[in-house]
Amino acid sequence: MNNRRSFFRKSAAIGLGAFGVNSLFNELHAADFEEAEKLWDAGSGSNEDYWSVIQDAYSASKSEIIILNNGGVSPSPLVVQEALEKYNKQAAQGPSYYMWRVMDKGREPLRQRLAKLAGCDAEEIAINRNATEALNTIIFGLPLQKGDEIIGTIQDYPNMIQAYKQRQMRDGVVYKQLSFDFPIENDEQIVKAFADAVTPRTKIIHVTHIINWVGQIMPVKKICQMAHAKGIEVVVDGAHTFGLLDYAIPDLECDYYGTSLHKFLSAPVGSGMMWIKKDKIEKIWPLLCNSVPQGKDIRKFETLGTRSFCIEQAIGEAINFQEGIGTKRKQERIHFLKKYWAEQALQIPGVRIHTSLKPEYSCAIAGVSIDGMKPEELDSKLFKDYKIHTVGINWENIHAVRVTPHVYTKISDLDRLVGALETIAKKA
Known part of the structure; x- marks a missing residue:
């Protein structure tokens, strides 16, 4: 609680946009959030007086419909909506100037803050548009050969399944899918199923951290430990866990990770993030062209051409909002x-x-x-x-x-x- 109150008072004294003392979060919510802390009864997840302040910060809480499909895409709080509107209005005054010469300078501070939230090195973070883009970049960038095996499940997200099937069609890799009957309240049962499917040709295990269909949390760390003991790398789909579960990405012990930021982080729609363990970056080919495709710089995965820097910069206010509550x-x-x-x-x-x-x-x-x-x-x-x-x-x-x-x-x-x-x- 004391750390959170300190955040309200200081809120990144240096930086651009969302990370300066004049952030929209400071202007719109910091005082209310600090007052709400006084309502908090430590240890109570049902403190409705506190949570009513958080609810009021979302226009969606006043919607004519009750929105219970936040697993698809979550609405943004008002501060993120206003940030996006502000950046869009600024860009409209001259996109080639404001986007490329002003907002683009905000990507590195944003990378630093995303890395802090993710508990990782900023040089392992690439900013993109969603989990599909992040994970497809990894899947198609892996240097797999004909006959190499990948193990996933039929309960993985369809866009990842189709990516592996396309690699199978194009490159002759072998894509194997397990099937689980959820819910399962036994980590070892899940780990054993993956372990039993491993052969000497297995190179990659793909794990969905939270199964998007029914919410099962998979034992990612235990699967990674099993895989690494056998010399196998692990790709993790974290679309439904980043901004929801309290963890640091490196603590999962995976090799590759992708997520969407427009789910539980409540960032603008069309924002995502990719994490690659630093010593793996060099061998992954970018999905889109780059002048140094086999380089060690994580930024090689951000050569997307013209895209919305307005969306990118509004992510910063979503991070402020997240930190104002606390992930745990x-x-x-x-x-x-x-x-x-x-x-x-x-x-x-x-x-x-x-x-x-x-x-x-x-x-x-x-x-x-x-x-x-x-x-x-x-x-x-x-x-x-x-x-x-x-x-x-x-x-x-x-x-x-x-x-x-x-x-x-x-x-x-x-x-x-x-x-x-x-x-x-x-x-x-």
């Missing part, structure tokens, strides 16, 4: 919200939860279904009759409606969800 506190709150509605839903006859409610195995995302209803039918009814926005999932062996709250989600929103499930289940 945020993780505990969002897990509390998931558990709050899911435990009640479990008591409703005909309702099933497809996700563990233990914090070591899940956090924000949970899958729910009602006997006799298809996921898309339940999803449609929740929105049509109750204005609750979720998403129906039919992917391989997973058939459920995905529900994902965020810090701006109100308890009353979740009470409405539980009431809706109860009413729908009685009529099913």
Whole structure:
């Protein structure tokens, strides 16, 4: 708490834009957040007076619809919206000047702050547009040869699956997929499944940190330790964990990592980040051209041509907002919200939860279904009759409606969800 209060007072005394004393966060939220700290009852994830201040910082908390698909993309708080608007208006006065000669100078301070949040070296961070771009850069940049094997799962994100399948078609690598029946509350069962699939030709294991369909947290560190003992590298899809779970990327012990910043960090839509362990950078080819494609500089992956520097710079205010709450506190709150509605839903006859409610195995995302209803039918009814926005999932062996709250989600929103499930289940 003392560190957070110090952040409010100092808030990066040097730097550009979001990282200076005149940041929009300082202007709009710092005083309110500091006052909110006085409302905080240490150890309580359900301190509603504190969280009401956070909720008010999001325009989405006042939406006509209840947004419970934050696993797809999260809305930004007001400070990030205003930052993006400010930068867009500035750029519109002369894009070639303001973007290339002013805003572009903000990338290095942004890289430093992202690295601090990620607990890693800034020279291992590349800023891009989303997890798909980050991970596809890695997947297509790996120096794999015909016959080399990659192990993933059928529950991985489709864009990563398709990337590996394209490498299989183009280069003759062997792409193998495991299948799991989630929820699983046994790390060793998952690690063993990967270990049993390893052969002398295995070069890469791909792990989705949180399975986006139903929210299972995979034991990434244990998988990495097993893989490294066998001389295998690990690619981690962190799209649903960065800004949500309290961890440092190097602590996962992976080799490659990609994430989207427009999910739980609540940065602008179209912002992402890639991390590559420093001694691996040289061997990864950039997805797009660079003058030194086999160089050791992480910036070789940022040769994207003209893109929105406005979006990049607004990420800074999302970092300020994140630090104003604290990642650990945020993780505990969002897990509390998931558990709050899911435990009640479990008591409703005909309702099933497809996700563990233990914090070591899940956090924000949970899958729910009602006997006799298809996921898309339940999803449609929740929105049509109750204005609750979720998403129906039919992917391989997973058939459920995905529900994902965020810090701006109100308890009353979740009470409405539980009431809706109860009413729908009685009529099913």
